[in-house]
Amino acid sequence: MNVALHGTRGSVGRAGPETMYFGGDTSCVEVNGDDGSILVLDAGSGLARMNQRLDPCPARIDLLLTHLHMDHLQGLGFFRALWFTDVEVHLWGPASSTMSLSERLGRYLSPPLFPVRVRDLPALRFHDVRPGTYEVGSFEVTADLVCHPGPTLGFRVRDNSTTLAYLPDHEPALGAQKFPKPAEWTSGYDLCHGVDLLIHDFQYTPDEYLARIGWGHPSIPQALLFAEQVEARRLVTFHHDPDHDDDALRRLHQEAAAAELPFELIPGITGLQLEV
Amino acid sequence: MAQHPVELILLQQWASLMAIPVWITDAGGRMVYFNEPTERIIGLRFEDTGELEAEQLADIFEISDLDGSPLPNMERPLMIALSKQMPAHRQMRIHTADHKSRVIAVTAIPIIGEGNRQLGAMVTFWEERP
Numbered sequence: 371m372n373v374a375l376h377g378t379r380g381s382v383g384r385a386g387p388e389t390m391y392f393g394g395d396t397s398c399v400e401v402n403g404d405d406g407s408i409l410v411l412d413a414g415s416g417l418a419r420m421n422q423r424l425d426p427c428p429a430r431i432d433l434l435l436t437h438l439h440m441d442h443l444q445g446l447g448f449f450r451a452l453w454f455t456d457v458e459v460h461l462w463g464p465a466s467s468t469m470s471l472s473e474r475l476g477r478y479l480s481p482p483l484f485p486v487r488v489r490d491l492p493a494l495r496f497h498d499v500r501p502g503t504y505e506v507g508s509f510e511v512t513a514d515l516v517c518h519p520g521p522t523l524g525f526r527v528r529d530n531s532t533t534l535a536y537l538p539d540h541e542p543a544l545g546a547q548k549f550p551k552p553a554e555w556t557s558g559y560d561l562c563h564g565v566d567l568l569i570h571d572f573q574y575t576p577d578e579y580l581a582r583i584g585w586g587h588p589s590i591p592q593a594l595l596f597a598e599q600v601e602a603r604r605l606v607t608f609h610h611d612p613d614h615d616d617d618a619l620r621r622l623h624q625e626a627a628a629a630e631l632p633f634e635l636i637p638g639i640t641g642l643q644l645e646v
Numbered sequence: 647m648a649q650h651p652v653e654l655i656l657l658q659q660w661a662s663l664m665a666i667p668v669w670i671t672d673a674g675g676r677m678v679y680f681n682e683p684t685e686r687i688i689g690l691r692f693e694d695t696g697e698l699e700a701e702q703l704a705d706i707f708e709i710s711d712l713d714g715s716p717l718p719n720m721e722r723p724l725m726i727a728l729s730k731q732m733p734a735h736r737q738m739r740i741h742t743a744d745h746k747s748r749v750i751a752v753t754a755i756p757i758i759g760e761g762n763r764q765l766g767a768m769v770t771f772w773e774e775r776p
Contacts, residue, residue: 467760500761501651515652521760545659553649555658560649 371529371646372402373567377416378638380538380573380587380609381441388615393640395419396441397538397609399569403529407507411525411536412436416640417445424450427457432506434499435463436538437522438474447484452491462506464521465498472496499523517541517557518586526561532646534567535602538609543592544584550599562600567646570597572607572638575622594626597633604634606644650678653759657768669769675700675728678766687773689744708741712749723754727767731756737774749774
């Protein structure tokens with residue numbers, strides 16, 4: 371499968387000359403299957419970049435939402451495929467214990483926060499996702515809840531014999547007195563174990579993490595330890611903190627790569643395309 | 647061993663920081679964790695026991711009613727929480743592997759995830775003063 375990173379920034383967009391290299395758009399990843407199926411992971415502002423690729427538009431697009439925080443959602447209303455009458459956009463994401471995905475999304479996709487209501491988007495088909503495995507187009511998608519505030523999913527995507535895992539917001543060390551913990555007590559372990567490509571949260575420096583424990587993101591060393599624990603072959607860094615400009619991110623990646631890592635470290639740069 | 651649901655992982659992390667005894671089972675009644683304050687009451691260390699099936703627990707300690715008579719499984723708070731998916735509380739007597747008998751008060755709470763997924767139960771208990 372082919373993977374294209376359309377937005378790798380976390381929390382809030384950060385566009386400007388100081389983020390030109392890594393990019394300022396928020397979470398969105400396009401996955402193209404061997405048979406031409408398209409899977410989109412999250413609908414951050416990077417989703418708008420996909421609009422250029424909708425001519426011709428496939429008859430069906432599957433869009434998987436890890437959770438409904440704004441940086442994963444704010445591109446949805448601007449995704450042109452939603453307005454096409456001959457396209458189905460299947461939206462997969464977490465329900466809560468009291469509301470369906472459609473109801474939860476309706477809180478944002480409605481006035482006064484957005485001028486259009488969910489019910490006015492005929493192309494949308496909703497799928498409440500609970501932990502389990504789903505057939506999505508030609509992909510086999512396994513979803514599981516991961517450690518992040520509110521119902522938040524991570525995804526493991528299989529296409530033929532290759533796998534990727536996508537955990538853009540993940541704090542696997544929350545509350546742990548020692549990390550990594552045994553596999554059975556590690557959030558996200560089963561989703562990520564042995565994957566060919568792991569796209570994972572890389573948000574905080576250790577000092578920043580100490581001031582933001584419980585915010586749902588790891589320190590960079592924790593992200594590296596997690597990738598090592600799950601025996602990922604390649605790690606794509608993701609969800610870059612908006613306070614980390616290009617200079618900071620270059621330095622943080624150089625420091626991370628200075629250690630001997632048992633996987634390939636790939637900086638998550640918007641626009642990057644990868645073959646898995 | 648398969649990874650536990652994230653709800654149990656978060657609960658285990660919380661329990662490991664608590665000064666009150668906490669005991670966690672999965673949906674099948676398998677004990678997956680108890681914390682250090684629990685160790686002081688049951689006389690065992692989790693590092694020594696590891697996870698245990700429900701049947702194995704009977705070899706480690708016995709539970710009876712306050713008068714020493716047998717306490718049927720379905721009257722025990724943990725079993726009520728697991729089978730009826732409702733919280734339960736009662737006093738009981740525990741006879742531990744170190745040949746001690748203690749009166750404890752037990753509260754069990756079912757762990758039910760989004761989508762009505764039955765994930766297990768959490769038990770907290772404390773020793774009643776004689």
